[in-house]
Amino acid sequence: MLQQKIPATVITGFLGAGKTTIIRNMLMNAGGKKIALIINEFGDLGVDGDVLKGCGADNCTEDDIIELTNGCICCTVADDFVPTMLKLLERDVKPDHIVIETSGLALPQPLVAAFNWPDIRTRVTVDGVVTVVDSAAVAAGRFADDHDAVAAERAEDDNLDHESPIEELFEDQLTCADLIVLNKTDLLDAAGIAAVRAEVTGRTSRKPSMIEAKNGEVPSLVLLGIGASTEDDIDNRKSHHELEHEALHASGEDHGHHHDHDEFESFVLKLGAIKDASDFIDRLKPVIEKHDILRLKGFIDVPGKPMRLVIQAVGTRIDTYFDRPWTSAEKRETRLVVIGLHEWDFASVVEDVQAAGSETA
Ligand SMILES: Nc1nc2c(ncn2[C@@H]2O[C@H](COP(=O)(O)OP(=O)(O)OP(=O)(O)O)[C@@H](O)[C@H]2O)c(=O)[nH]1
Structure with missing residues (x-):
């Protein structure tokens, strides 16, 4: 059959x-x-x-x-x-x-x-x-x-x-x-x-x-x-x-150029606990704008909260919500993935996102 x-x-x-x-x-x-x-x-x-x-x-x-x-x-x-x-x-x-x-x-x-x-x-x-x-x-x-x-x-x-x-x-x-x-x-x-x-x-x-x-x-x-x-x-x-x-x-000019994603870049950033998430978001918005960060998402450790906070930024529009309790098997920490265009000043993006986090920690 x-x-x-x-x-x-x-x-x-x-x-x-x-x-x-x-x-x-x-x-x-x-x-x-x-x-x-x-x-x-x-x-x-x-x-x-x-x-x-x-x-x-x-x-x-x-x-x-x-x-x-x-x-x-x-x-x-x-x-x-x-x-x-x-x-x-x-x-x-x-x-x-x-x-x-x-x-x-x-x-x-x-x-x-x-x-x-x-x-x-x-x-x-x-x-x-x-x-x-x-x-x-x-x-x-x-x-x-x-x-x-x-x-x-x-x-x-x-x-x-x-x-x-x-x-x-x-x-x-x-x-x-x-x-x-x-x-x-x-x-x-x-x-x-x-x-x-x-x-x-x-x-x-x-x-x-x-x-x-x-x-x-x-x-x-x-x-x-x-x-x-x-x-x-x-x-x-x-x-x-x-x-x-x-x-x-x-035209006989094809030298085997392959598709890749060289134009885009991402990195994962670990930050300490974020005491005041809404303050962090306020500080993050200008950083996203300054560096034209295309996407930022991840999890935030808010001290005193049993749940982890999900953060989702698409351009400067940022959503957050608590999705589930931290488990005993995982380390409580703030982890963010940040995606942007390749030509960005990488060190300066990292520094500015870190600063937005540390000022509220
Ligand atoms: N206002 C609004 N927000 C939405 C809508 N759909 C999704 N979102 C929000 O947009 C953000 C991104 O949504 P995702 O579903 O994660 O988008 P995605 O395409 O899977 O993202 P990547 O996998 O990173 O490319 C989240 O904060 C969502 O809550 C919608 O129809 N209206």
Whole structure:
């Protein structure tokens, strides 16, 4: 008898768009489906996996959550993703559905292409690529190209062959989508949402379905069961990098330039206990602004509190909440992962974040 392929949904989208929030919501409403999660993060603190393990869904236990923190999934497909997937498929109890959360900096294309590997192709299919968009960030011009500035830079530097790394990645993630979720619409009015819709539509030549969401609330019936078999259509969803590569190849100038994430950098910072979290946040905001920190997240040790405080910053928008008690097996400490553009003054970022923490300690 022909074995039915297990559907896999790829959830992608730029840093902080709301991927983990959507997945957490979906797990609570998956209607009894047994879900296996593969979570990839940039920066090795494993915050997303920890947040999802904390949600305690019966249909997705800790064993069903696999973390890949060894770089972006698109660069480690052969070494990390494929072996992980094969191991998952060897389990006695197979999942009904596999959900893969890419890092916010990952290109979905190489990941989808991996579903055409012989050992995987016969057993799993990509049900759909869901690209989550931070509508508030789009409205604030986070992904907008300053065309004049880029043209001027290109005139100065012949080697500059692409747009800003953030904008390019944003478009690559949209290009690969079967479904685009315009998330965080609670932060915009109707005119703002319409403008975001128009901008996102203009950024992709394909026209995938688009829905609006707030707080990551997307019905699991919409999210799972798209039935796209995306791996069969990968040639229509090429990234900027793949197109550049092809153009160079055709002109005989292709010297094997590989995609990497040189433009972005992350580090993990350990700080002492933070007595006054709201004071810390007030001090952190100008630091984020000064250094254009793209994403900061982690856990804060607040003395006297039995629970650990989760901190989530996307640009200068900062959320905090207590998620669970510290366990006796773990060390109480403040640990933050900080992600920014490569050209930042690393020592000065570290110093300023540390200073924001130490002044409240
Ligand atoms: N206001 C608002 N905040 C949201 C919404 N969805 C998510 N957030 C918040 O945005 C922050 C980032 O959400 P995550 O779900 O962690 O985003 P992510 O895409 O998984 O982030 P990375 O994995 O770091 O790329 C968190 O503080 C969320 O609570 C939304 O619809 N509205």
